[in-house]
Amino acid sequence: MATVGRGSGPSKRISRRALLRDAGAVTAAVAVARLTSTMSAASRVFAAPAATRELTFMNLSRGMARPLGVLATRYEGQRGVKVTVDTTGPIDYPAKLLASAQTNNMPDVFFLPPNAAYAPYLKAGWALPLKPELDKGWKDNFSRTSLDLIEWRPDNPFGVPPGIFQVPLELATLQMIYNPALFERAKVPANRVPFTMPQLIDTLKALKAAGIGGFTTSVEAIPILTQSFVSNWLTDKEIEATHAGKLPWASMAYKNALQQFVDMSEAGVIFNSPLNARWAEMEKSFYNVREVGVIFDGQWTVAVQRATAPDFTAYGSFRVPRAADAKHAQRSVGFPDRNLAVNAKGRNVEEALAFLKWMTDKEQADYLMDAVPMLPTNPASLLDTARIPAQFSAFVVEGPKAQKVSTVRSQRVDEAFTKGVQALLLKRTTTDQVLADVDKAQKS
Secondary structure, three states: OOOOOOOOHHHHHHHHHHHHOOHHHHHHHHHHHHHHHHHHHHHHHOOOOOOOOEEEEEEOOHHHHHHHHHHHHHHHHHHOOEEEEEEOOOOOHHHHHHHHHHOOOOOOEEEOOOOHHHHHHHHOOOEOOOHHHHHOOHHHHOOHHHHHHHOEOOOOOOOOOOEOOOEEEEEEEEEEEEOHHHHHHOOOOOOOOOOEHHHHHHHHHHHHHOOOEEEEEOHHHHHHHHHHHHOOOOOHHHHHHHHOOOOOOOOHHHHHHHHHHHHHHHOOOEOOOOOOOOHHHHHHHHHHHOOEEEEEEEOOHHHHHHHHOOOOOOOEEEOOOEOOOOOOOOOOOEEEEEEEEEEOOOOOHHHHHHHHHHHOOHHHHHHHHHHOOOOEOOHHHHHOHHHOOHHHHHHHHHHHHOOOOOOOOOHHHHHHHHHHHHHHHOOOOOHHHHHHHHHHHHHO
């Protein structure tokens, strides 16, 4: 599975933090793993109540609360089925979902990020296998890439049965976001975006010379940017094999990827030198204070701007630049986002499945694209290019070209990369030592 990103809307900065690195998710996942057999037994002891014409929906994203409320009202009007949306903050979501599983009181529909921390729910049988229904034609509501990335493969390192158990409402990538006004102040033409890493460094040097911050990203994004960089030297299959532990992290390709951080650091163009800012801090620097010219962020950042800096719309996006000595075309990291699952042990399985199908139809996808905003996985919605905000330009182009890597990095690998890159930027370690530590994390 692909590594997941952040939540949506005003709380997006927190929600992706919860999905990528929130300690609560990891703690809850460990508890779920220990209780997998207990939960399975509980579901056999308690008979499911009779089906109702009501559905419960546990939503982790505060930013989607209002749009989901509108869609719930629409669904009740069209189908006569009441949908109660329970919006739980991203910090509390892992613990609340775990408590629901332990008490055999899981919601009919729930967010289920496709990462290792939530794999125990799949192993315990809480999520309905969806591939049979997708193969009947429902798959037309999704891009092929999004379904490829959401599918758990046989012999995956987390022991999840093969299949598809979540459907994504969005396929997210991360690109470079820039402020054209700051480019012009630094005498850099706003329409001349860099295509190579040396060009990017030259642009960032010009920004710094004009008293403007050059580049930054969030601490949570360090492993994702590393995976973007390494695609210059590895194929998707080789990246997949590395994530699965079949190839070592300590390789020249990953050493080259880490060198991109070193080159920017030595050029003095990293605004937040150890890259220790969280999503919210990084985005505040860009949207509110406007003190930095380029950030690496996900397409959900457009919703962040609308919520926190609605008057600042004059920004753009460009793809992650290619390395000077690349062997392959640089490819973005893509991951299915806003993923929904059906409670396989609930009392309303068929009705919940019908609701998921309805949620992914073009009409609802169009609404979410406008209301959140987001880039839906339904291909039909993206045909109307006039509706797509200009800031999404690089994301629209690069989404279909995203890496086809379905095996996630482990949490410990992400932690080793994050700490290692930060130490590298502070000149407290070497690229070789960082990769040695990542290999140890993989084996642990």
